Amino acid sequence: MTRDAPAAEPLRVILRHAAERLVAAHAAEDLDEGCLEADLLYGAASGFDRARVIAAGALPAYAEALATFEALLARRLAHEPLAYILGTREFYGMTFEVGPGCLIPRPETETLVEAALAAIAEHPRARRLVRVADIGTGSGAIALAIAQHAPSTQVYGVDVSGEALRWAARNMRRFGLAERVVLLTGDLADPLTEPIDVLCANLPYVPTDDYEDLPEEIRAAEPQIAVEGGPTGIEIIARLADQLPAHLAADATAVIFELGAGQAGFVEDLVTRALSAAGRGPLDVRVHRDLRGIRRVVEVRTGYPTAPPAG
Template sequence: MTASVTGGRSVRELLREATQRLQVAHAADDIDEARLQAELLYGLATGLDRAQVIAAGNDAAAPAAIEAFEALIERRVQHEPFAYILGKREFFGMTFEVGPGCLVPRPETETLVEAALEAIKAHPEARRLVRVADIGTGSGAIALSVARHAPNTTVYAVDVSTAALQWAGKNMRRFDLQDRVVLLAGDLAEPLTEPIDVLLANLPYVPTDEFEALPAQIREREPRLAVEGGPDGVELIARLAQQLDAHLASVAAAIFEVGAGQISWVEELVTRALTEAGRTGLDVRFHRDLRGIRRVLEVRMGYPKED
C-alpha cells in the first residue's frame, strides 16, 4: 500500500507531503522539480494557476480537491509522464496537447526547429513556397512549429503511427493550420509524392541496450517505436538516408536530430547515400543544443553560396 495525502491539512502541508512522495518515488530529479510538479498538479485538481496555489498555502484543502489531487499524485508516483497527466507540453512558444501514443516533445528538439527555419529562410524558393516534410511527426510539434513561424511553407507531417497522427491532428486544429499542414500515414518518406525542399527528421536514436536503462516513465509509458532506434540507434536514420535522393528537390536541405555522440556517424550515412546518388556540393552543418551537444545535423545541397 502506498502512502496517501490525507485530509484536514492546509494546502501547504498537502504540497509538502506530495513533494516528499514524488522524491521517494524518483518521479522528480530534485526537491525543486518535485515541488513544482506538486503545485501544478494541485492546480490541475482545483482549476487554479500556480500563483493561486501558492497564495492558498494557508487555506484548508477541500475534501474534493484532496481526492482529485491524491489521484493525480498517484499517477505520477506510478511514473506516468508528467506531460501526459497535464495533457499538454510547451514547445517553441506553443502549447501542444500530448498523451499516450505520442512522444513528449523535448527542449533539445527546438534546435531542430531553429535550423529548419534558417534553412527555409535561405532557400531560393523562400519568396514563394517552400515544401517541408517532417518525418516521424509524433504530436506534430516540429511540423506545426515550422508552419506557424514560416508562413511561406506547406508542411507534410508523416508518421507510421496512427495514434501519433491523431495527436498531430488535434494540435493542427488547435493552431488552425489545416490549410498548410498535411498529415500522412506511412513509413518514413514513402508517403511523399512531390519533391521536398526541406526535410526534417527526429527519428528514434536510442540504442536498444540503452533503452532498457531509461527511466520508467519513458521506457514503460512513451511509445517504444518513437524512442528505440535499434541495436546501434540509427536503424531508421540509415533507412531514411537511402530514401533522400528520391524525395528531395534539386535544391534542398535534410536536417536530422541525433543522439549525443552520433553526429559523425549519421553524417557519414547521409552524405554517402547522397553522394552515391549523384548529389554534389554538399554543405554539412552542425547545430548544438542548449547543453552544448552537437544535436542536429544539416546537409544542404544546391543552395546559393552565402555572402
C-alpha cells in the same frame, strides 16, 4: 468548480508534503522539481494556473480539489509521465496535447526546429513557398512549430503510427493549421508525393541495448516504436538517408536530423554519401549543439546561395 468545506491544513503544507513524496518515490529528481510537479498537479485538479496555486499557499485547500489532486498524485507516484497526466506539454512556445501513443516532445528537439526555421528563411523560395517534411512527426511537434512560425511553408507530417497521427491531427486543429499541414501515414518518406525543400526528422535513435537501461517511466509509458532505433540506433535514419535523393527537390534543399550523443559523425557520413552518390553537391554540413552542448542535430544543405564574403 464548486467549492466545498476547506481542509484543515494550508495548501502550501499539503503541496510540500506531496513534493517530498514525489522525491522519495524517485518521480522527481529533487525538491524543486517535486514542488513544481505538485503545483502543476494541484493546478490541474483545481483549474488554477501555477501563479494562483502559489498565491493560494497560505489558504486552506478545498476537499474536492484535494481528492482530485490525490488521484493525480497517485498516478505520478506510480511513474506515469507528468505530461500524460496533465494532457499537455509546452514545446517551442506552443501547448501540445499529448497522451499514450505519442512521444512527449523533448526540449532538445527545439534545436532542430531552430535549424529548420533558419534553413527555411534562407531558402531561395522563402518569400514564396517552401515545402517541408517532418518524418516521424509523433504529436506533430516539429511540423506544427514550423508551420506556425514560417507562414510561407507547406508542411507534410509523416508517421508510421496511426495512434501518434491522431495526436498530431488534434494538435493541427488546435493550432488552426489544417490548411498548410498534411498528415500522412506510412514508412519514412514513402507517402511523400511532392518534392521536398527542407526535410526534417526526429526518428527513434536509442540503440536496442541502451533502450533497456532507460528509466522505467519512459519504457512503460512512451511507445517503444518512438524511441528504439535498432542495434546501433541509426538503422532507421540510415534507411531514410537512402530515400533522400528520390524525395528532395532538384535545386536548394536542407536535410536536418536529430540524433543521440555520439551519433553525429555517423549520420553526417550517411547523408553526405547518399546525396553525393546521387550527384548532389557541393554539400554544406553543419552540426548544431543542444542546450547541454551535445551535438544533437546534423544539417546538410545543397544548392543554397553562398553568403557574400564579409567586408
